[in-house]
Amino acid sequence: MDKFANRLREDASHIDAEISAQLDSRIQASLAAIEPAAMRRQGPKRRPAWFWLASSLTGVVAALAVIAVLNVNDVDEPAAVPRAAAGNTVPPIGVIDLDVRAATLTDPLARELEYLQADLKKAEELVRGDVRIDF
Amino acid sequence: MSDELKLIDAAKGGSVDAFTELVRGYRGGLLRFLLTRCTNHADAEDALQDTLINAYRYIGSYNPQWRFSTWLYRIAIRNAGRLRTENLAELGDPAADGADPLGHCLAQSERDNLWRSAKRILSDEVFAAMWLRYVEDMSVRDISSVLERSSSWTKVNLLRGRRALEAEMNGTAGNAGSEAYG
Numbered sequence: 001m002d003k004f005a006n007r008l009r010e011d012a013s014h015i016d017a018e019i020s021a022q023l024d025s026r027i028q029a030s031l032a033a034i035e036p037a038a039m040r041r042q043g044p045k046r047r048p049a050w051f052w053l054a055s056s057l058t059g060v061v062a063a064l065a066v067i068a069v070l071n072v073n074d075v076d077e078p079a080a081v082p083r084a085a086a087g088n089t090v091p092p093i094g095v096i097d098l099d100v101r102a103a104t105l106t107d108p109l110a111r112e113l114e115y116l117q118a119d120l121k122k123a124e125e126l127v128r129g130d131v132r133i134d135f
Numbered sequence: 136m137s138d139e140l141k142l143i144d145a146a147k148g149g150s151v152d153a154f155t156e157l158v159r160g161y162r163g164g165l166l167r168f169l170l171t172r173c174t175n176h177a178d179a180e181d182a183l184q185d186t187l188i189n190a191y192r193y194i195g196s197y198n199p200q201w202r203f204s205t206w207l208y209r210i211a212i213r214n215a216g217r218l219r220t221e222n223l224a225e226l227g228d229p230a231a232d233g234a235d236p237l238g239h240c241l242a243q244s245e246r247d248n249l250w251r252s253a254k255r256i257l258s259d260e261v262f263a264a265m266w267l268r269y270v271e272d273m274s275v276r277d278i279s280s281v282l283e284r285s286s287s288w289t290k291v292n293l294l295r296g297r298r299a300l301e302a303e304m305n306g307t308a309g310n311a312g313s314e315a316y317g
Binding site: 007 | 146162164170184187
């Protein structure tokens, strides 16, 4: 070991680090009051071979029990909706008496055509009177 | 199986006596190390007590691939850091007032102790690396584990720390100290 390392080691030993009896008893008391924590979490327990068979049988039995209960008991039909009540809410569908008439949509147009022809005739007579000629 | 491993196994089983026997040889070195990291003697003692309590409580997590001392020092550094943080929060930084953390545990004739100079010129981590290397004789790998640093960082800062302290020891401290802060 070289001089430098020796010097460091020697100087470190000169640092007063005596553990007093009081500190020692304090540490002992602290240690006695605790216990090591369980650091490793326990894995899932290994189940026996018959566990899967037993659980399967249990499931089958439970399913059979449910089926049996459903079939043995009388199943109530759902209550029918009274017709009267339904009639109050839904309007009856029957033949509607419609008042059918022919639409006279062309009347105004025919009348308008007559007016136009009359206007044309009047205009023709006026022009004929002005020029005194016949077309 | 070595005696230490037997004691560790017994301690894992809840034997306080085995744990006490196990750490008996480490307590003095731990306290000395903690004295360099805490602000006063009482804090160092508290940190030692916390370190041993935590080590016993969590000994189940100890991995035998590491030296037991490496594991202990790692816990000690964490405890010292936590205690120091609490003190800083409550009292402010004593070092800022010119406090000398090693002054109270060194005799008057030891005022030129090189570790005192190391405390002054090295960062906490480089100081710890130097201590673990030269006092506890730990390998670079163990020091890296304790400080949770890379091997490269440890090697470089051990070299820089040594250079700075040698310069201090030879009275030629110049710029060497400034590069030792890793």
